[in-house]
Amino acid sequence: MKLLEDLNDDQRAAVEFVDGASLVIAGAGSGKTRVLTYKIAYLLKKGLAPSSILALTFTNKAAREMKKRIADMVGERTARYLWMGTFHAVFSRILRAEAAHIGFSSHFTIYDSSDSGSLLKSIIKEMKLDDKQYRPGLVHSRISAAKNNLITPAAYSGSTDLLKSDNNARVPRIHEIYHVYTERCRMADAMDFDDLLLQTNILFRDHPEVLNKYREHFQYILVDEYQDTNYAQYLIVKKLSEQHQRICVVGDDAQSIYSFRGANIDNILQFKNNYSSAQVFKLEQNYRSTQTIVNAANSLIDKNAHQIRKKVFSEKAKGQKIKVLQVYSDIEEGQVIANHIADFKHLDEYDYQDIAVLYRTNAQSRVMEDQLRKNYIPYRIYGGLSFYQRKEIKDVIAYGRLIVNPNDEEALKRIINYPARGIGDTTLNKLLECAALHAVSAWEVLNQPLQYNLAVNAGTAKKLTGFADMMKVFMAQAEVLNAYELTGLVIKSTGLLSDTYVDRSPENLSRQENVQELLNAIHEFCETRADADEPAQLTDFLSEVSLLTDQDTDKESEKDKVTLMTVHAAKGLEFKVVFVVGMEEELFPSLFSMESPRELEEERRLFYVAITRAEERCFISYAKSRFKNGQIHFANPSRFIKDIDPVYLDQPAESPFAGRTTVFDDDFGPDSGFNQGLKLQGGPFPSFGRLSRKEPPASQSSSWKDAAQERALNPASVNPKKLTKLSRRQGDTPAAASSLPVGAKVRHQLFGEGVVLAVSMAGANEKAEIDFGSKGVKTLLLKFAKLEIL
DNA sequence: CTTAGTAGGCTTTTT
DNA sequence: GCCTACTAAG
Secondary structure, three states, rough: HHEEEEHOHHHHHHHHHHOOOOOEEEEEOHHHHHHHHHHHHHHHHOOHHHHHHEEEEHHHHHHHHHHHHHHHHOOOOHHHHEEEHHHHHHHHHHHHHHHHHHOOOOOEEEHHHHHHHHHHHHHHHHOOOOOOOOHHHHHHHHHHHHHOOOOOOHHHHHHHHHHHHHHHOOOOOOOHHHHHHHHHHHOOOOHHHHHHHHHHHHHHEEEEEHHHHHHHHHOEEEOOHHHHHHHHHHHHHHHHHOOOOEEEEEEEEEHOHHHHEEEEEEEHHOOHOHHHHHOOEEEOOEEOOOOHHHHHHHHOOEEEEEOOOOOOEEEEOOOOOOOEEEEEEEEHHHHHHHHHHHHHHOOOOOHHHHHHHHHHHHHHHHHHHHHHHOOOOEEEEEOOEEEOOOOHHHHHHHHHHHOOOOOOOOHHHHHHOOOOOOOHHHHHHHHHHHHHHHHHOOHHHHHOOOOOOOOOOHHHHHHHHHHHHHHHHHHOOOOOOOOHHHHHHHHHHHOOOOHOOOOHHHHHHHHHHHHHHHHHHHHHHHHHHOOOOOOOOOHHHHHHOOOOOOOOOOOOOHOOOEEEEEEEHHHHOOOEEEEEEEOEEEEEEEHHHHOOOOHHHHHHHHHHHHOOOEEEEEEEEEEEEEOOOOOEEEEEEEEHHHHHHHHHHOOOOOOOOOOOOOOOOOOOOOOHHHOOOOOOOOOOOHHHHHHHOOOOOOOOOOHHHHHHHHHHHHHHOOOOOOOOHHHHHHHOOOOOOOOOOOEEEEOOOOOEEEEEEEEEEEEEEEEEEOOOOOOOOOEOOOOOEEEEEE
């Protein structure tokens, strides 16, 4: 078979073995995705129907990319029928189909983490507990851990161990909160992320006929990133595959970095025990990195006790040593890296797009961004707030959610008084308490206030009725309009955007554009669905969108920029040059991991992931001082640097900071407090103060400005889903010469004919205000709006 | 009930 | 430094 020619012996063996369970241990850069895609193609060529193959990935992005690659091999028409996606996406689809079995409706809402947090907060308040003691985040993580281990509220209350542990942590009533939380979710016809896995397990446990249906349906199951699966995921896979054993899991225990989310590394370590006849394949040849990088990474991971031993090797060039950079401050760190990047570019060694800066926490991006901008280096940033987490987007989505599922309490809470319509906290709390008292949804009370003795005065009652009536109009319209039309109607008739029109501040413009971008996305969704002759109602859009949190498409305008992201986000990616920054104790490894050897090993794996992203050059930097929470913190170099065999490192010969390269006051010699681990809190520090406040000229021109402004003002040009810290730093640009003259007549496919009132710039993009007569005046981005000039 | 202003808290990583 | 949650005034 021709497709096998592209594979090495190990890869081919893994691909061709299809008669039983198999575990593929794939070292970093060893062609893991290649094996998965070729294996699927192989199965298809062997005659397996695409719809009978289930391929589970960890991120939407991975699923998309794999699907694309397979489509290239076997054709889009075949590939589209594969069941390929994240656990959450695939099983939410199944849960919607089987919802009736477990007491949900097929259009149940998926609560995101902030919905869960907000609901927990309400519950904690209602139970009159102290939210300092019962911090919603802490409570949520305990409940989440319980769900990931398939512990229901009843089981939780029945477990003396858990109760004891909660007692010790001084949060003895968590099991009660868990009960109420579960009831409230059910009342709201909502599932949180963890429910998607828990409820799937419940469905399969309580309805063997349903389990059998899917068992027979999925003739072959593949799981990517198996080291990151948790118990709930493990059991789903096991139930589906244990009869026919046609399962292939791929992973690398050395890259298990999600235990905080319940991932259990034992799933991969114990695979052979669970599938007794399992074949194990090891992919040990790294095709990505130089020998030095691979060997350095090996020497690091060797310090972990918990692992499957393997010999990852590279046959590429030996390559240069990993350079260790030591600097005084986070600011200098940014500066030094910016200099290196500028040199690479000027010497024509690397383009910006070949370079990534990886950090442990998103908070570290700010300083790096500042320094890159000052040096006119274009960058793109992943992480921070995703598109669908922006306030204005969540508001629109919340209206949609409530229309589709009026019992969605979190959506109701969000919009019942937004835009302001005189329904304040007092009223809302009365409403929610009343609903909780009668064990009905808030929407139910809203519709029958008298029946449930809702104690509000006549004026307030009227406002509530007004809101409910408005929503009912939308709900009726939802029957006839598609998602795009309905969302447009909602935005228009609620005046959701009206407070963004009060001025032309970059923030407001950005909000408008974000909403426009959402509308564009919905529009595109509707068209795609229409082409495929599939429904394009709001409910269809929402069920797709609720699990989209992923970084997305690389657009043309994204080319040749330095990438900034967390190490977690970088998993699965590769760059010619990688800077791993902030290699300091208490940051990497993080403070929270230092107590436990297990977590420390996970941090080490994380560092391993970071280093193995690099193909040719790798830099590691650590700073002596760093701003954290508005205070200066001092730290020692990360212990992980010492874990790397020094023969692979190019580090300053002397003790930390003795051989520094920049000119500074001599306050911090090698014997200063830093090296003794002394911690200083806050307070002005003479030399540091000077260093940190020294601002470079605020000139703005050339390439970075376009980059930054694009990012700031036009989410679409960056990457539509992920975007941090919008426009604070940049103002509006003056209008440039336009391709669209004012006064021109145009036609828009939805709004019909209109007249151009004004054209201006939004970042790097032109936008036009167009009067569509009866359809109103719209502001449209020209790059999106499909306008026909008449 | 709304808004503006201030005090306090917080920070790991993400489907 | 940033965001949220609370407080005081309209």
